[in-house]
Amino acid sequence: MLRYLLCPLFFAMFGLANAQNNSLNLIPQPAEWQVTNGTYALTRGATIGFDKPEGRAIAEMLAQKLNTPTGFSLKAQQSTSAAIQLRLNNTPDARLGQEGYTLESTPKGIVMTANQPAGLFYAMQTLLQLFPKEVESKTVAKADWNIPLVKIADYPRFAWRGIMLDVSRHFFSKEDVKTHIDQIARLKYNTFHWHLTDDNGWRIEIKSLPKLTSVGAWRVQRAGRFGDRADPKPDEPATYGGFYTHDDIREIVRYAQERFVTIVPEIDVPGHSMAAIAAYPELSCTKNPDTKVNPGTPFSEWYGNGTFKMNIDNTLNPSDEKVYEFLDKVFAEVAVLFPNPYIHVGGDECYKGYWKEDPGCQALMKKLNIRHVEDLQGYFMGRVEQILHSKGKKLLGWDEILEGGISPNATVMSWRGIKGGIEAAQMGHDVVMTPTTYAYLDYNQGEPTIDPPIYAYLRAKKSYSFEPVPDGVDPKYILGGQGNLWTEQVPTLRYAQYMTYPRAWALSEVYWSPKEKKNWEDFANRMEAHFARADVAEINYSRAVYDAIVKTRRQDGKLWLEMDNEMPGLDIFYSIDDTMPDRFSSKYVQPIELPEGPITLRVITYRDGKPIGHLITLSREALEKRAGRF
Numbered sequence: 001m002l003r004y005l006l007c008p009l010f011f012a013m014f015g016l017a018n019a020q021n022n023s024l025n026l027i028p029q030p031a032e033w034q035v036t037n038g039t040y041a042l043t044r045g046a047t048i049g050f051d052k053p054e055g056r057a058i059a060e061m062l063a064q065k066l067n068t069p070t071g072f073s074l075k076a077q078q079s080t081s082a083a084i085q086l087r088l089n090n091t092p093d094a095r096l097g098q099e100g101y102t103l104e105s106t107p108k109g110i111v112m113t114a115n116q117p118a119g120l121f122y123a124m125q126t127l128l129q130l131f132p133k134e135v136e137s138k139t140v141a142k143a144d145w146n147i148p149l150v151k152i153a154d155y156p157r158f159a160w161r162g163i164m165l166d167v168s169r170h171f172f173s174k175e176d177v178k179t180h181i182d183q184i185a186r187l188k189y190n191t192f193h194w195h196l197t198d199d200n201g202w203r204i205e206i207k208s209l210p211k212l213t214s215v216g217a218w219r220v221q222r223a224g225r226f227g228d229r230a231d232p233k234p235d236e237p238a239t240y241g242g243f244y245t246h247d248d249i250r251e252i253v254r255y256a257q258e259r260f261v262t263i264v265p266e267i268d269v270p271g272h273s274m275a276a277i278a279a280y281p282e283l284s285c286t287k288n289p290d291t292k293v294n295p296g297t298p299f300s301e302w303y304g305n306g307t308f309k310m311n312i313d314n315t316l317n318p319s320d321e322k323v324y325e326f327l328d329k330v331f332a333e334v335a336v337l338f339p340n341p342y343i344h345v346g347g348d349e350c351y352k353g354y355w356k357e358d359p360g361c362q363a364l365m366k367k368l369n370i371r372h373v374e375d376l377q378g379y380f381m382g383r384v385e386q387i388l389h390s391k392g393k394k395l396l397g398w399d400e401i402l403e404g405g406i407s408p409n410a411t412v413m414s415w416r417g418i419k420g421g422i423e424a425a426q427m428g429h430d431v432v433m434t435p436t437t438y439a440y441l442d443y444n445q446g447e448p449t450i451d452p453p454i455y456a457y458l459r460a461k462k463s464y465s466f467e468p469v470p471d472g473v474d475p476k477y478i479l480g481g482q483g484n485l486w487t488e489q490v491p492t493l494r495y496a497q498y499m500t501y502p503r504a505w506a507l508s509e510v511y512w513s514p515k516e517k518k519n520w521e522d523f524a525n526r527m528e529a530h531f532a533r534a535d536v537a538e539i540n541y542s543r544a545v546y547d548a549i550v551k552t553r554r555q556d557g558k559l560w561l562e563m564d565n566e567m568p569g570l571d572i573f574y575s576i577d578d579t580m581p582d583r584f585s586s587k588y589v590q591p592i593e594l595p596e597g598p599i600t601l602r603v604i605t606y607r608d609g610k611p612i613g614h615l616i617t618l619s620r621e622a623l624e625k626r627a628g629r630f
């Protein structure tokens with residue numbers, strides 16, 4: 001890439017060697033940086049200057065962000081001589097692109113430059129991370145408001161850096177959504193994928209189809225594990241839910257724009273549509289008037305090889321013209337509300353069993369000369385794409401859209417691993433990489449007996465190791481990637497944060513920073529510094545990286561124990577004699593053969609002589625059960 005070739009020039013310009021220094025705790029780490037001795041000290045009398053009107057909003061945001069913890073009254077003003085300068089280049093600096101920036105601090109002040117306001121916004125995020133963690137305080141805090149002397153030149157590796165939030169399985173208020181967007185923007189994510197509809201709630205007001213929200217946004221109250229819950233009773237009131245009005249959406253879109261985040265709305269069709277069908281049963285093949293918005297019942301069966309059955313019809317009928325009239329109304333309103341050129345139309349996990357039995361679908365298959373019912377999805381998606389084009393929008397869908405025939409202009413979001421992404425890129429489609437194996441933030445991130453159980457695991461270290469451009473794929477088709485948070489098990493924003501961080505920190509670096517600079521040990525140090533910042537900011541995160549990784553395997557009829565740690569520098573202590581382990585217990589150094597008998601393993605991590613991870617307790621039965629699984 002041209003940018004990499006130009007970088008040494010930047011540092012030659014400043015007369016500095018292009019050596020790296022790891023003393024900055026920035027996430028995502030910048031493309032290029034240098035640190036020299038000394039500090040810039042922010043003072044009460046400092047001003048924040050912007051040279052062009054487009055820099056004003058960012059300068060004001062910075063003043064506000066600094067004034068809260070410092071108690072200063074810093075002002076933003078149009079100026080080229082302020083202590084903190086935000087400058088927009090008159091002649092674009094090619095290596096910085098649309099989102100890049102430079103930041104230089106000297107004892108006298110700070111200068112940030114960019115080609116576009118987005119770059120200044122990211123320069124501001126970097127600057128805030130250079131201040132002590134108390135800068136995150138929501139009230140006046142005590143700290144030395146100093147930053148190190150740095151020269152930074154930074155720009156993203158990928159143009160698409162996204163976080164998905166599912167607001168259907170659980171509803172998140174307008175304020176929650178704004179808070180989440182604000183937090184991801186600070187990590188230089190620029191795309192918020194908003195999963196607005198599913199079986200468990202339709203969350204966007206469609207004025208021409210009022211029942212979508214008067215009925216589809218509400219389900220019966222249930223406690224307990226999602227997926228194990230009881231069916232709604234016939235006359236039970238549906239009291240859990242909510243939706244976003246057009247005004248709410250305009251407010252959120254504006255709020256996101258101020259943070260250089262674009263919103264990609266998802267209307268998930270033709271499957272995952274039970275909430276829409278509860279409102280308008282005539283849209284499905286079965287037309288069951290008793291269909292209810294699903295409160296998390298076990299209505300699907302999964303057979304382990306990617307095949308499945310839906311015991312309640314949650315699919316739109318592809319053979320009914322009224323379905324396309326419905327979709328035309330939905331997308332007409334969605335297209336106006338969201339400026340993003342893409343609308344995500346889902347396409348995932350669509351069960352075709354009800355289509356197969358339906359005379360209308362059979363007649364359509366005959367007419368189209370289609371032999372397999374699966375191919376009806378290709379027809380459906382083609383019709384949806386025509387509707388989107390009529391509204392000036394582009395189609396984006398999950399990788400299942402490849403299966404029934406795909407239009408040349410469709411963009412594919414690869415989630416079932418990277419296979420779909422590779423196939424799509426080889427066919428010349430744009431791809432957003434978001435494989436379950438690296439990017440699913442709903443998966444359990446540590447020891448499964450500590451965190452509430454989820455059906456799959458994904459540790460922060462694995463997310464960090466993600467490479468979005470597979471071998472043999474032309475990188476120009478890989479727009480970037482996302483982290484996806486499905487919320488079956490996530491009822492609150494605070495828990496959404498717990499599931500999101502630190503994995504979204506790891507992924508921010510995957511999508512922003514140069515691949516060549518990736519280093520887990522170095523990231524882990526910076527991650528710890530960000531734990532401390534998140535504590536001050538009152539942002540929740542998982543500390544699973546401090547827990548031991550406990551694996552077992554069966555070999556020659558014996559059960560072997562293997563342990564590891566994600567966080568460098570931890571000691572693992574354990575007992576199998578029904579005592580509580582501490583730093584005087586057995587220290588794990590190599591795989592051990594576990595003795596026969598009803599033993600219980602107890603494990604705890606220490607650092608510098610102090611306990612740091614959770615106590616993990618596993619019975620013999622649990623140890624046997626996990627053999628070869630992790």
Ligand code: ACM
Pocket residue numbers: 348349398415
């Ligand atoms: C998906 O996770 N069903 C896209």
